[in-house]
Amino acid sequence: xxxxxxxxxxxxxxxxxxxxxxxxxxxxxxxxxxxxxxxxxxxxxxxxxxxxxxxxxxxxxxxxxxxxxxxxxxxxxxxxxxxxxxxxxxxxxxxxxxxxxxxxxxxxxxxxxxxxxxxxxxxxxxxxxxxxxxxxxxxxxxxxxxxxxxxxxxxxxxxxxxxxxxxxxxxxxxxxxxxxxxxxxxxxxxxxxxxxxxxxxxxxxxxxxxxxxxxxxxxxxxxxxxxxxxxxxxxxxxxxxxxxxxxxxxxxxxxxxxxxxxxxxxxxxxxxxxxxxxxxxxxxxxxxxxxxxxxxxxxxxxxxxxxxxxxxxxxxxxxxxxxxxxxxxxxxxxxxxxxxxxxxxxxxxxxxxxxxxxxxxxxxxxxxxxxxxxxxxxxxxxxxxxxxxxxxxxxxxxxxxxxxxxxxxxxxxxxxxxxxxxxxxxxxxxxxxxxxxxxxxxxxxxxxxxxxxxxxxxxxxxxxxx
Ligand code: GAL
Numbered sequence: 001x002x003x004x005x006x007x008x009x010x011x012x013x014x015x016x017x018x019x020x021x022x023x024x025x026x027x028x029x030x031x032x033x034x035x036x037x038x039x040x041x042x043x044x045x046x047x048x049x050x051x052x053x054x055x056x057x058x059x060x061x062x063x064x065x066x067x068x069x070x071x072x073x074x075x076x077x078x079x080x081x082x083x084x085x086x087x088x089x090x091x092x093x094x095x096x097x098x099x100x101x102x103x104x105x106x107x108x109x110x111x112x113x114x115x116x117x118x119x120x121x122x123x124x125x126x127x128x129x130x131x132x133x134x135x136x137x138x139x140x141x142x143x144x145x146x147x148x149x150x151x152x153x154x155x156x157x158x159x160x161x162x163x164x165x166x167x168x169x170x171x172x173x174x175x176x177x178x179x180x181x182x183x184x185x186x187x188x189x190x191x192x193x194x195x196x197x198x199x200x201x202x203x204x205x206x207x208x209x210x211x212x213x214x215x216x217x218x219x220x221x222x223x224x225x226x227x228x229x230x231x232x233x234x235x236x237x238x239x240x241x242x243x244x245x246x247x248x249x250x251x252x253x254x255x256x257x258x259x260x261x262x263x264x265x266x267x268x269x270x271x272x273x274x275x276x277x278x279x280x281x282x283x284x285x286x287x288x289x290x291x292x293x294x295x296x297x298x299x300x301x302x303x304x305x306x307x308x309x310x311x312x313x314x315x316x317x318x319x320x321x322x323x324x325x326x327x328x329x330x331x332x333x334x335x336x337x338x339x340x341x342x343x344x345x346x347x348x349x350x351x352x353x354x355x356x357x358x359x360x361x362x363x364x365x366x367x368x369x370x371x372x373x374x375x376x377x378x379x380x381x382x383x384x385x386x387x388x389x390x391x392x393x394x395x396x397x398x399x400x401x402x403x404x405x406x407x408x409x410x411x412x413x414x415x416x417x418x419x420x421x422x423x424x425x426x427x428x429x430x431x432x433x434x435x436x437x438x439x440x441x442x443x444x445x446x447x448x449x450x451x452x453x454x455x456x457x458x459x460x461x462x463x464x465x466x
Contacts, residue, residue: 151392205263251277280329350412352384376452
């Protein structure tokens with residue numbers, strides 16, 4: 001008997017009509033599946049095109065979405081002694097090593113000196129209103145702005161922006177040999193502005209406690225990441241912040257309140273929200289007036305999110321765990337087109353790391369991770385979030401899709417000299433750019449992108465539309 005080399009072919013050629021029927025059915029199902037897959041994959045591009053078409057009406061916005069490369073030249077390998085000069089260096093220094101090294105010959109690239117400071121008092125001419133991420137930024141009295149780990153509140157009543165943050169204008173030291181670099185608590189700094197560029201110092205609106213050592217705000221403790229929202233029902237400005245002791249084991253949130261955006265704020269109390277440890281945190285006020293707290297918990301392995309009470313002075317019993325086991329911190333939450341977005345960092349103390357963007361249909365989750373939103377610079381710049389860490393994302397309700405990404409470029413050798421990295425963040429993106437790291441889950445999300453620029457300004461229309 002000869003062997004049948006083509007069993008399928010012979011079966012088909014001699015086959016019955018039921019067999020050819022199943023082929024037809026299978027082919028139709030296959031085609032339908034392919035079509036469905038194609039529509040899933042192409043949907044985000046269509047979405048992007050629509051959103052972008054709405055936004056791209058102003059050429060300046062396109063400018064903000066331009067990809068700007070950064071060519072940072074590494075210094076020649078440094079050799080410490082004539083002997084070691086003969087030896088091959090054990091490892092090549094990376095750009096991140098240079099950033100973390102106070103004596104790096106390219107330190108000025110990451111921490112430009114006072115001569116290059118942004119100074120609203122100087123007739124800046126063509127430079128007026130331009131942001132220079134990483135440069136020293138002076139207030140209207142000529143002093144470097146002290147509002148680290150901060151956030152911005154737009155006060156509808158005075159039509160003024162208020163920037164609150166950690167006032168760190170003191171010496172940096174280590175409380176313990178292995179402890180993180182720190183500055184004693186001085187309080188929460190507040191600056192006001194109409195144009196988001198010229199900032200007037202409104203003083204310390206929540207001050208440290210000098211004498212009482214048991215007080216949360218005693219200078220030897222920790223006060224980080226203060227954020228303020230306005231409660232329309234009570235007419236009060238409510239501040240939430242991370243409260244800790246010097247070794248970060250208290251892991252609590254603190255609440256303070258004022259009837260004026262410029263304080264003074266009265267400190268109410270601290271607690272472990274929902275009974276859990278809480279370190280990096282932020283608050284978010286939704287369009288319906290419900291406010292939420294988001295905090296890194298369970299030793300920074302998860303984020304927790306839950307609504308505040310109506311007066312914003314406490315948490316409720318509702319809490320959801322999100323990004324479980326992902327070890328994210330420095331959360332900055334914002335909303336666009338009914339979808340919630342969040343930028344987070346990894347947990348590496350003062351050292352920079354890779355940001356991630358996340359999105360959710362419901363604020364309590366589930367949250368999907370979209371990937372690294374950073375665009376431009378170079379690979380290291382993108383991998384280190386432009387050598388900075390997220391703290392807040394500021395919306396422009398009348399320019400939907402455009403936000404300011406606010407981040408801190410920490411200087412652990414001298415924390416008071418930490419810099420601000422403000423960059424344009426857009427949701428939607430351009431139709432011809434593929435999403436960075438694409439998530440094939442459903443629903444499909446718009447692209448969140450933060451664009452590196454050495455120098456940039458908000459589009460003029462923003463000022464006219466205010
Ligand atoms: C970071 C955190 C900062 C500060 C720092 C201390 O992870 O985001 O807010 O707490 O650690 O090392």
